[in-house]
Amino acid sequence: MSLTTLLVQRTKRVPIPTGPSGDGATVARQLDAALMDVGFKLSGELLRQLSAMSPGVVIDLGVSVLGAVRELAGDHVQHNVYFKRFPQGVPDTITFWLQCLGQLAPADGQVTLSSFGTINLVDLPTYGRYQHTYYEMLAAHEELIAAAGDRVTVLHLGGTLQDEAHRLYLQLASSTVPLPEHDRALFETLAVFCADNTQPDTIPARENRAVINRVRFAHHRPLLVDTVTDVLRLAAALSGGDVTLETATRFRGLSRKDRRALLAALDTVAANPAKLGDVKAHARAWVRLAGGLHAEDYADRYPNAARVFTVARGDDYVPSIAARVDAALGVGDVPGAVRVLQAAPGLLMRSLDRVARAAGPDAHSAILDAVHAVRGKVSARVLLSVREHLINRVAERDGTPRVFTNRKGKAWVTEDNRLPLPHGLVHELCAAIDSEITARLADRVEGTVLFDPDFLRIALPLSGKTAPRGMGVVPRGSMQRISGDVLSFFIHWRQNERRTDYDLSVQLYADGFREAGHVSYTALRHGEIVHSGDITDARDGATEIIDVPHGSVDARYVMPQVLLFAGESFIKAAEAFFGYMTRDRAQKGQPYEPRTVRAKSDLTGRGRVAFPVLFLRDDDGAWWAKWLHLYTSGRAQLNQVEHTRATAGTLARGIIDREYLNVGYLIGMAGQHSKVEPWHGQHVDGPVTFIGWERPEGLPESTRVITVDNLADLIPE
Known part of the structure; x- marks a missing residue:
């Protein structure tokens, strides 16, 4: 994928290539019209700029831009459906199965389910495989009638490719939130591309520092390291490994010169003994790295670095702050634990719940004094995360389950049996955080x-690591108003090495999350909610869609699910994404229309059941999308909505009842x-x-x- 394509998708700005001027007005208008079919358009300024360029230059640029936005909206693939006239012409499920069985009818021609023994639907010649071409499906539908509510995303005029790349590079480098995997990969590309440009003044996210440090290391420039873990992240980056340190890196062999440079950086940081408390958190990685660096050969030259490895092996004991806090709380010394935590302001803020639960009223002032003393040294992201946590600890939950989510978006649910926090203390802690955030925003907003x-x-992106790549993607917990008469959500996937069958399903819930029906390959219809048909082989790509007319839904919650029935996981498939469209009934059109797509996000989680979003109706009858971006383990294969509906309801309730900072x-x-x-x-x-x-x-x-x-x-x- 070209850098121009990546920049257009990420910024909605079009880098202008160098080239001769000319009369490109006609080509520019043609490009604008083609973009409108996909739900995009050129800004007035961009249209004027392209109109003054050579037609050939505009054509070349237009190919890249149109390809970029078509992929953003999911229009780069052909979205065929099993039932050619969908949402019309979808039969009752049993009737459909009998039609498929008709291909194996007995001699007398009478087809009933009792005519057969155990059957596998996938083995039937007409089940799960398109019975018509994509173009035959298109011919069965009328054209989409344009409506004022159709999505129109404006593309703006950018600078040169170098200017736009550097602009995005500085933006990503200054992010206060760790980047998701796809943005981090883009950031790595930009860091190399912009190696000779002005470098960022500050890099708040540690993973981003590792990416830039790798470039600095290659160019023999000063490194940005102030913890031993910064050095470990750099070593992972140099080996093409995971700079988040969440997965093990196989450290590559380095040249003698590079080994000395890395050990010298580590030796400088480890000269402060207090830094060694972080070593045990990644002890195994340090032990593996020691072998690759031949650290024992340099022990005399870099004694501080050598001690890092002895601590990692357990030959030298350095108590971590967490261990010292455990010891203090173990004897009921809450003020003592707070004093220890003040040396690590971020850890103090993240430990407030635990400390507050252990504290009596006489220790509240010590906690508040410590927070006031360190809040200016803690990142705003951590402050906001703690505030969001605290407000959910004092809200009336009435048995609301506790939802845990890891850094890969995988979720699990348990009963919340924690002791409540004192309301007065929480109120004062939140006020201290609000005051600090207000002061910092004075430098963040202008005029x-x-x-x-x-x-x-829209929820604040307090943890960007699980954010999927796509269009209109917003953080977990975001609420987005749904317009139009009909809501349609869809999945598309393409298998990589073996037959892969994903199933798009929806579970309906009434008030109190009582089950109110479902739609899936086993139940193609529920009232006017209709499934486009089950596709069981995606060697050339497959699409499934569910149509939900708002006015016909008597449920309170509509929860789509994407289930792995057979084959490759989401992260192993060649491509997999989910999205939703809205339109008015009178618009008609194809089952998939790119300019009605409101959001499209890649499916990249490690679970086998995906819960991208929950649709809900409020007391006034308005419909909203609440984004989840969650995955659960599910079964190894053969996942069905009938198996997941109980877990889904519990998960949905935990997310709905949670308050998100927005x-x-x-x-x-x-x-x-x-x-x-x-x-x-x-x-x-x-x-x-x-x-x-x-x-x-x-x-x-x-x-x-x-x-x-x-x-x-x-x-x-």
Whole structure:
């Protein structure tokens, strides 16, 4: 994939190539029209720029841009469906199965289920395989009628390829939130591409430092390391391993010169004995690295580095802060534990729940004093994460289950049996955090803050590692208003090495998460909710869609699921993504229409059952999407909605009842020192910060823009 394609997809800005000027107006308008069919368009400024360029240059650029946005919306593949006239012409499930069995009818021609013994649907010649071509399916449908509610995403004018790459490089480097895997891969590409450009002043996320340190290391430039773990991450990066240190890295052999450089960096950091407390957290990795570095050969030259490896092997004991805290709490010394934690401000904030549960009223002041003393040394991301945690610990839950999620998006649910936290203490802790966040936002927002009212309920990206790649992807817990008469969600996948069968299903729940029916390959219809048909082989790609007319749904919650029935996992398939569309009934059109796609996200989790999003109806009858981005283990194969509905309901309740910090919270904090107003297209002067789904046209050129594509930029350092 070209760098231009990556930049367009990530920023919605088009890098302008160098080339001769000319009359490219006709080609530019043709490109704009082609983009409109996919739900995109050129900004006025970009259209004027392209119109003044050579037609050949515009054509070459247009091919890249159109290909980039088609992939964003999922339109780069052919979305065929099993039932050619879907959502019309879908039979009752039993009737359909009998039709398939008709291919194996007995001599008298009478077909009933009792005519056969045990059967495998996949073995039937007409089951699970397209019975018509993609173009035959297209011919069976009328064209989509354009509507004002169709999605239109504007592409804006960028600078040169080098300028746009450097701009995104600095943006990703300054992210206060760790990057998801796909962004980290892009960041690595940009770090090499921009090695000779101006480098970022600060790099808050440790994983990002490892990426940049690898480039600095190759160019013999000073490294950005201040903990022993920074050096370990760099070693992983040099070996092409996991800089998050979540999976084991097989360390490669390095040249003698590189080994000495790495040991010298480690020796400098480890000169501070307090840094050695972090070694045991990754002891096995350190032991493996010691062999690759031949550390014993350099023990005399780098004695501090040598001690890191002796601590990792257990030959030298350095008590970690966590061990010292355990010892203090073990004897009921809460103030003592707090004093130890003050040496590690981030750990203190993350340990507040545990410390507060162990504290009596006489220790509350010690906790509050410590928080006030260290809050200015803790990243805003950690402060916000702690605040979100605290407000959920004092809310009335009425038996709400506790949902755990790991860094791969895998979820599991347990009963919440923790002791409650004192409301007064939580209130004062939240006030201390709010005060600190408000002060930091003064440097994060500029002038008047304009916001899109539809963006207020988007959750803050406090952990970006599980965010999937796609279009319109928002953090877990985000609430997004659903418009239109019909909601359609879809999956597309293509197998890699062996036959792979994913099943798109939906579980319906009434109030209180009582089961209210489902739609799947075993139940193709539920009222007017219709399944497009089961596809069981995806060697050339496969699509399944479920149509949900809003007015016909008597359930409160609609929970799509993507289940691995057979074959390759989501991370091993050649391609797998989920998305949803909305349209009015009168629009008709194909089962899949790119300009009606509101969101599309890759399926990349390590579980076998995916829960991308939950749709819910509020008390006023409006429909909302609440994003989950969750996976559960499921069975090794043969997963069905009938097996997962109980777990799904418990999981959904845990997410629905949880309160997430959102954009509205930060705008409220910013409003204490800045003018804040909703954006309705009004004229504005002076410095402006815009926060919304997309950058609107007509804003001052110097406007600082925060959209779904760079939402993490809203979080201060």
